[in-house]
Amino acid sequence: MESSLSNLLSISIDFGTSHLFFPTIIHWIMAVLFAIILATKLVPFMAAVKRGERALPIVGEPMDGLRFFGTLALLVVYFYLMAVVGDMFPYTGYGFLFVSIPFVFLMSMMYLHEWTKKAVVIVLINAITAPSLAWFILAKLFNITLP
Known part of the structure; x- marks a missing residue:
C-alpha cells in the first residue's frame, strides 16, 4: 500500500522532452480556439455568401x-x-x-x-x-x- 502511494506522489522528469510540455498545451488551446472561431464566424459568413447576402472579400478586388x-x-x-x-x-x-x-x-x-x-x-x-x-x-x- 505504501509503495503504491509513494509511486503516486513521486515525479520523474524526462529532461530530453520536458521543454515540449507547455508548447504542446498551448498548441492544443490554440487549435480549440481556432475551431471555435471557424464555427462561430466562418460558417455563418459562408452561409451568407451562399445566400447572396455577402461576397468573398478577396474575389474581384484590386490587389496592391x-x-x-x-x-x-x-x-x-x-x-x-x-x-x-x-x-x-x-x-x-x-x-x-x-x-x-x-x-x-x-x-x-x-x-x-x-x-x-x-x-x-x-x-x-x-x-x-x-x-x-x-x-x-x-x-x-x-x-x-x-x-
Missing part, C-alpha cells in the same frame, strides 16, 4: 502589388540580413537590432498613406524605439540570445 510584393521582399531581405549581421556580432543581438530598425522604417513607410513631415518623424521614432526597446528587454534584461 507594390505593398504585397514589397512586403515579401522586405521579409526575405530582413531574415537574410539578420543572419549575416548577426554573424558579424555573435551573441550580442546586434543583428536583430541593426536590421530591425531599417526594416520597421521601410515597412512603415511602405504602408504610410500620407507622407507628411510629422508622419515620417513618427515612423522614424517608432522604427528606432520599438526594436531598441525589444532588444534591450530581451537581450539585456532577460539574457535571451538574439540573432
